[in-house]
Amino acid sequence: MRFIATFDAASFLDTVVSLAAAFILGTFIGAERQYRQRTAGLRTNVLGAVGAAAFADLASRIGGPTDAMRVVANVITGVGFLGAGVIMKEGLNVRGLNTAATLWCSAAVGSCAGTDMLAEAMLITFIIIAGNTVLRPVARAIDRLPLDERTSEVSYEVRLTVDTPALSALRDRLIEALEESRYPVGDVEEQPGPDYTAVLVAKLVSTAVDPAELDGVVERLEQLPGVRHATWESTTEE
Known part of the structure; x- marks a missing residue:
């Protein structure tokens, strides 16, 4: 069987680590989105991160760094279309932009994990969660400031x-x-x-x-x- 001939335990273990890291980090990101009842919640962010990691890992193993970069570029485009599905326009208001951006960043985490950049994946995860939690009260405080209509867009x-x-x-x-x-x-x-x-x-x-x-x-x-x-x-x- 070709599987037995091509199977490499070290490469397989590397894939397991990459996908497991994408799963765990995607869970952290998605849990925050699920808690706030956003359209793209726990499962969507986990699957986005794991999918990006799987494609990046596959390209790295079969082709090498150059092919991995090409796949990551296409993952970015594909997740952009996926994120468009969670954006909704209600009158003059647009909802879902932050959720779509979070899903896009989850794919970045998965891409880093798939290319064995685990430290970078954890750093991006920390920044994403901080952006969605720590910056929330800051954004609300800015929204409460009086609007200067002479200088605003x-x-x-x-x-x-x-x-x-x-x-x-x-x-x-x-x-x-x-x-x-x-x-x-x-x-x-x-x-x-x-x-x-x-x-x-x-x-x-x-x-x-x-x-x-x-x-x-x-x-x-x-x-x-x-x-x-x-x-x-x-x-x-x-």
Whole structure:
């Protein structure tokens, strides 16, 4: 049998150590994700780490370091597609980015374990778990800081609810009022409104905005004949 002829106990033991290390380290990473009830939990992270280790170990044994690097490069791409499956968009919110990144890093741990870099695999595991635990309160503290809308990366929209007959004239007046205040308009959309009205949505070109100044522009627009309501809103860019 070819298996008996090609079997090498030392190489097999090396594979066992690599896969076992990937399994254990992937368990540590996945346990934290499972505890927080994330989409990619314990089993997903373990299988991602073990799979990456298996491919890297196989390439190292059959081809050598060069082939191992090629396989690792393809593992990175493959896990990237797998991570995309845990990312969900709910309205303006995007969920799962951190879980997808963790799964990607689990594959890095497995790749290190598969190429016999066990110390590096343990170091990456420590950093991943620290990033998902120690940095969590830091991120929450930053989120509680007041948002400076003049310096943050946000998009702005000015909305006018107008009578339909005055739509064309008020569209031009909206653009003029904003540009007079040095707020260039990138685009103006027309949307249907209730009770024979329409909604003009002016999207501002990315710029620094003074909220008090923009409030004044909106107040002046609301005084125009045919305007029923005027407001503006900001959305933080991803």
